Amino acid sequence: MQNAGGDHHDRGSIPSSAGTDTSVAAELATTNLKDDAAAAIPSSASDLKHPLRDRVLIRSILSRPDGGAALAGQRIRVLGWVKTGREQGKGKFAFLEVNDGSCPANLQVIVDSGKAKLGSLVATGTSVKVEGLLVAPPVGTKQRIELLVEEVLHVGPVDLAQYPIPKTMLSLKFLRDFIHLRPRTNRISAIIRIRDALAFATHSFFHENEFRLIHTPIITTSDCEGAGEMFQVTTMVGEAEKLQKGEVGVAAKPGIPQKDGKIDYAADFFGRQAFLTVSGQLQLETCACAVCDVYTFGPSFRAEHSHTSRHLAEFWMVEPEIVDADIQDAMNWAEAYVKYMSQWLIDKCHDDMELMDDKGCIDRLRMVASTPFERISYTEAVKILEEAVKGGKKFDNKVEWGIDLASEHERFLTENKFQKPVIVYNYPKGTKAFYMRLNDDSKTVAAMDVLVPKVGELIGGSQREERYEVIKERIMEMGLPLKPYEWYLDLRRFGTVKHSGFGLGFERMLLFATGIDNIRDVIPFPRFPGKADL
Amino acid sequence: MQNAGGDHHDRGSIPSSAGTDTSVAAELATTNLKDDAAAAIPSSASDLKHPLRDRVLIRSILSRPDGGAALAGQRIRVLGWVKTGREQGKGKFAFLEVNDGSCPANLQVIVDSGKAKLGSLVATGTSVKVEGLLVAPPVGTKQRIELLVEEVLHVGPVDLAQYPIPKTMLSLKFLRDFIHLRPRTNRISAIIRIRDALAFATHSFFHENEFRLIHTPIITTSDCEGAGEMFQVTTMVGEAEKLQKGEVGVAAKPGIPQKDGKIDYAADFFGRQAFLTVSGQLQLETCACAVCDVYTFGPSFRAEHSHTSRHLAEFWMVEPEIVDADIQDAMNWAEAYVKYMSQWLIDKCHDDMELMDDKGCIDRLRMVASTPFERISYTEAVKILEEAVKGGKKFDNKVEWGIDLASEHERFLTENKFQKPVIVYNYPKGTKAFYMRLNDDSKTVAAMDVLVPKVGELIGGSQREERYEVIKERIMEMGLPLKPYEWYLDLRRFGTVKHSGFGLGFERMLLFATGIDNIRDVIPFPRFPGKADL
Secondary structure, three states: OOOOOOOOOOOOOOOOOOOOOHHHHHHHHOOOOOOOHHHOOOHHHHHOOEOOEOOOOHHHHHOOOOOOHHHOOOEEEEEEEEEEEEEEOOOOEEEEEEEOOOOOOOEEEEEEOOOOOHHHOOOOOOEEEEEEEEEOOOOOOOOOOEEEEEEEEEEEOOOOOOOOOOOOOOOHHHHHHHOOOHHHOHHHHHHHHHHHHHHHHHHHHHHHOOOEEOOOOOEEOOOOOOOOOOOEEEOHHHHHHHHHOOOOOOOOOOOOOOOOOOOOHHHOOOOOOEEEOOOOHHHHHHHHHHHOOEEEEEEEEOOOOOOOOOOOOEEEEEEEEEEOOOHHHHHHHHHHHHHHHHHHHHHHOHHHHHOOOOOOHHHHHHHHHHOOOEEEEHHHHHHHHHHHHHOOOOOOOOOOOOOOOOHHHHHHHHHHHOOOOEEEEEEEHHHOOOOEOEOOOOOEEEEEEEEEOOOEEEEEEEEEOOOHHHHHHHHHHOOOOOHHHHHHHHHHHOOOOOEEEEEEEHHHHHHHHHOOOOHHHOOOOOOEOOEOOO | OOOOOOOOOOOOOOOOOOOOOHHHHHHHHOOOOOOOOOOOOOHHHHHOOEOOEOOOOHHHHHOOOOOOHHHOOOEEEEEEEEEEEEEEOOOOEEEEEEEOOOOOOOEEEEEEOOOOOHHHOOOOOOEEEEEEEEEOOOOOOOOOOEEEEEEEEEEEOOOOOOOOOOOOOOOHHHHHHHOOOHHHOHHHHHHHHHHHHHHHHHHHHHHHOOOEEOOOOOEEOOOOOOOOOOOEEEOHHHHHHHHHOOOOOOOOOOOOOOOOOOOOHHHOOOOOOEEEOOOOHHHHHHHHHHHOOEEEEEEEEOOOOOOOOOOOOEEEEEEEEEEOOOHHHHHHHHHHHHHHHHHHHHHHOHHHHHOOOOOOHHHHHHHHHHOOOEEEEHHHHHHHHHHHHHOOOOOOOOOOOOOOOOHHHHHHHHHHHOOOOEEEEEEEHHHOOOOEOEOOOOOEEEEEEEEEOOOEEEEEEEEEOOOHHHHHHHHHHOOOOOHHHHHHHHHHHOOOOOEEEEEEEHHHHHHHHHOOOOHHHOOOOOOEOOEOOO
């Protein structure tokens, strides 16, 4: 079996380091290290040196345009885990493919039997820290540089009989039972890097555009109406238990159960019922209506018994709130943000993207980064779907004006009809939340959804109703009480401004970018009904 | 009363825009706008123009080295809220100090009575969007540029009789009852910008140093032992309520209360008891032991009935986990990170820092950014404290080897003894968690705390016990069950590596940086016993 990261012919002799080219030789001449001339680190080593690390990241070697070839002759330390290893040359040498998670590629590390007990090194999963010389490999091998070990500094062994993550290809489903070890596999570590890149791209995009990050609350006493079922946060259950166990120092009246069967939330930690947030939007608006453009990037929760490949009980959401923006502006910002993230991945994560099973994912990102998104009104969308039905297309859900578009409808629009991202706007007010701005037709609200191939809805947003009388009317029309929303109404009472915002499901973006099928594989610690490992 | 942002003499005539200097005239000559020569926007306007905004951020005018003077002659739009406003010249003009939250300074905006009903503009809190010409103010005024309005595009009025945030100086304590409006005040909006800057500085620091961001779970079934009381996350309480109300579709067996008085967590959402995280450390280690240096930056929770100015039930924490790092390395990283944030604020938030009541805060940041942190062992720290007691210093808590250092001890060390940040390391093992690495003396563990003036403990960290046999022993020695930690032990069983990490309380860093006294004022939506507004 060919290993992705390296290429080792059966070789019985140590590769020579004499093959260092003239540029390295020139660099060697400029060395300013005094301790050992033979081991001198050329001045370009300053690229590799970090003031707080004595090891070198494998990425900083292998991601160079020359694959690291020009570094031949340098003495370095690396640490990582053995992906594959084998003894060769009748037990004289061990060839190890070592990965440190800094990039998908492995560094080939060669240890001779004088340096360590080779049998303890070759098991997949073994950690090693070694010091050695970077050398040019023999002509004909795939890699451009390899490490000839002079000293083995650390070995963390693995008993292969016990290790649940052998080197054979494992399914993502299988790995979900080992979430503490799956980051050691190629695809999951690539997803970790892609996720990290998208998070930093997000902060970069909003900071370049002068948005302020706001930490909206996780525990909330507000309900962002209609967003979904909520988890309750309490200290009463535990106190009830402690009380039963006869522990002292527990509140005398834990609230559960009272004699009348009701729950007395005044006895709970916050003195009232509290939940995990389903969206930071309403709270975020308080800051937008003070310091203008803001965003939040935090966890969000749904206590829904969904066992699909698209839902999590805990997920991350990016929510910008933009002042002086109408629904068209919100669409412009959403499109710019998705394009920015797509381009970021193309520029910075190409190697990781190539590891994905979905070989079309890079092309999809390129398409999204360069193609204007289609924009159609909800009414137009329904017409297109109705035409499709007339043309013989079958949907499970009925198509008619007024429905909430189902996932199959959304995917038809983006994947079949337009084959690119589609923004649908101006939805029937009956399907949407009270805070969305009523259009002049009094039938629709200024809501928009961004639909992308592979995923369907990636972003949902709206222009917010900034008119005090109108929003008050809408709250009452929907049968909601005014009192819990008084603070929200204050934003319209005092110095109201036009504003819009949207929410991007961060894991949805990851599904879209990587082509991974199941959302449980793009978050490090997935939570869904019946599962919250670790 | 002198207003911070502007300076308007009683003036009865419109200031002239004839004072534009030659450089602006030169720029005007290069204009490439065709619509209206008189209103031509000089080419330097491209600095101000944003492809997705038609308004200009006030910061981009006033934060220029020349205070915006060179922009005179440009036609722009701004949006913001009136800080102070008054009519002058017998009702001919309104002078408005307008703030848009992009910086602490206000833009002086002048509207004549032909453009709007001036009485509706001058109330504090009114929102306005206006278009006009930037002009040089008369000689002798403080500001370098002001806006002469040609068109009023939007007014969001305020009824001052109802508005809870008048322009008088309000105490931070008073403002805590209006968390939805307090971002409109000078100090709270400055704190929002400082908080945003520190968050971005954090991501920048760790990315520059090749750490990967990991989203550790918020809902957890693990207990990061010893970190504190936990909130429980459940859907059973609500279900019990619904059941009582006779709602259909509710789980038949909600678990609370059972007849035997016990709680059946198998009926809960995750099939077991679940909590809000107190630290992402243990989960983060799974990723560190796969892709090396990682960090998490997320919310953390403590269900403790603390009503102090230093504790929150919900707060944000930055936790890096560093592979191949011992306790000394962890100290190096912690010091580098705190210095980086301090320098970042000095460089980028000077104006906001100057708004703080604590006039020493900028000097304190400078000191921290430039002074090496003192490093002393716990044993040395106790000796110093004992000396102080001998010298007459009174502490509420007894000083002797083996105690957990109290806040008063920590602050004495950093504020009195050394007058700079102090790192205390190697604590008695009895005071610390099982995962901290046992030192060779078998009495202490490789833990460290970073203490800073004004706050005390800012960071807590440790080298993690990477030796399988030792950590297993420690878990048992502390009377903890092994089974819940089997996954954690796997990290030591399979390819173990030396690693260290720490946690920085993000709000503590804000207290330290701003000198604000109460932690409830440095988080947008504070949660503490009895309080979870919005």
